[in-house]
Amino acid sequence: MAADPLSAGLLGGLEPTVELAPGLLLARSFFDAPAQRRLAADVAQAAQAAPFFRPRMPCSGKPFSVLMTNCGELGWISDESGYRYEPRHPATGASFxxxxxxALSAWRALAGAAPAPQACLVNYYDAGARMGLHRDADEGDFLAPVVSISLGDDALFRYGGANRSDRTKSVRLRSGDVVVLGGPSRLAFHGIDRIYPATSGLLPQGGRLNLTLRRVSPPP
Ligand SMILES: O=C(O)CCC(=O)C(=O)O
Ligand SMILES: [Mn+2]
Structure with missing residues (x-):
């Protein structure tokens, strides 16, 4: 990881990057308002080709409260058959x-020497959506961090340790913030407890987008 710009708090330019826990970084306002608008437009365009779908829990088939789509060579999918990465959209059969x-610029700035991400999961939260405490553990490589971008309404992000029972803390994420789960926090439990509706005017439909960049397989 590039120590100098990080410790100087210069990444993203607007506010210092803070370490919430060892390896768990919050780059506040990494994206300024024009960059947020541009990235939201890029996501809207991607969703034309790869429409949002509602994932389902393994086994039970219970629907998630978030909608999802993906960009990149691999997409994260969940349905009755389990959690996995797939090269094709579950409904259209097309590549992502x-x-x-x-989004790649955030990875380059914050993921240190990690090889390029292969997946960018896009979550859409409406006012009532949430995401339960979980770990991102379906990847074959935990050396690379997970880089997670917030756009739109504020959200309450909960994070803990490597065990579900570890004590958790919460931080309110705002549009333009980027969270990095790396190093000792790569497999930390985390989730979204709630959305704060109408706290951002970025998305015409309201709600929140989250882009999660991941390396799926070990570097060649
Ligand atoms: O929405 C967020 O900030 C977190 C999303 C997340 O943890 C995930 O998609 O695995
Ligand atoms: Mn996650």
């Missing part, structure tokens, strides 16, 4: 659109 350049 490329990861937006601005």
């Amino acid at each position: 659109p490329p990861i937006p350049a601005l």
Whole structure:
């Protein structure tokens, strides 16, 4: 990881990057308002090719409260058959659109020497959506961090340790913030407890987008 710009708090330019826990970074306002608008437009365009779908829980088939789509060579899917990465959209059968350049710029700035991300999961939260405490553990490589971008309404992000029973803390994420789960926090439990409706005017339909960039397989 590039120590100098990080410790100087210069990444993203607007506010210092803070370490919430070892390896768990919050780059506040990494994206300024024009960059947020551009990235939201890129996501809207990607969703034309790869429409949002409602994932389902393994076994039970219970629907998630978030909608999802993906960009990149692999997409994260969940349905009755389990959690997995797939190269094709579950409804259209088409490959996923490329990861937006601005999202890749966050990876380059914050993921240190990690090889390029292969997946960009896009979550859409309406006012009532949430995401339960979980770990991102379906990847074959935990050396690379997970880089997670917030756009739109504020959200309450809960994070803990490597065990579900570890004590958790919460932080309110705002549009333009980027969270990095790396190093000792790569497999930390985390989730979204709630959305704060109408706290951002970025998305015409309201709600919140989250883009999660991941390396899925070990570097060649
Ligand atoms: O929405 C967020 O900020 C977190 C999303 C997340 O943890 C995930 O998609 O695995
Ligand atoms: Mn996650």
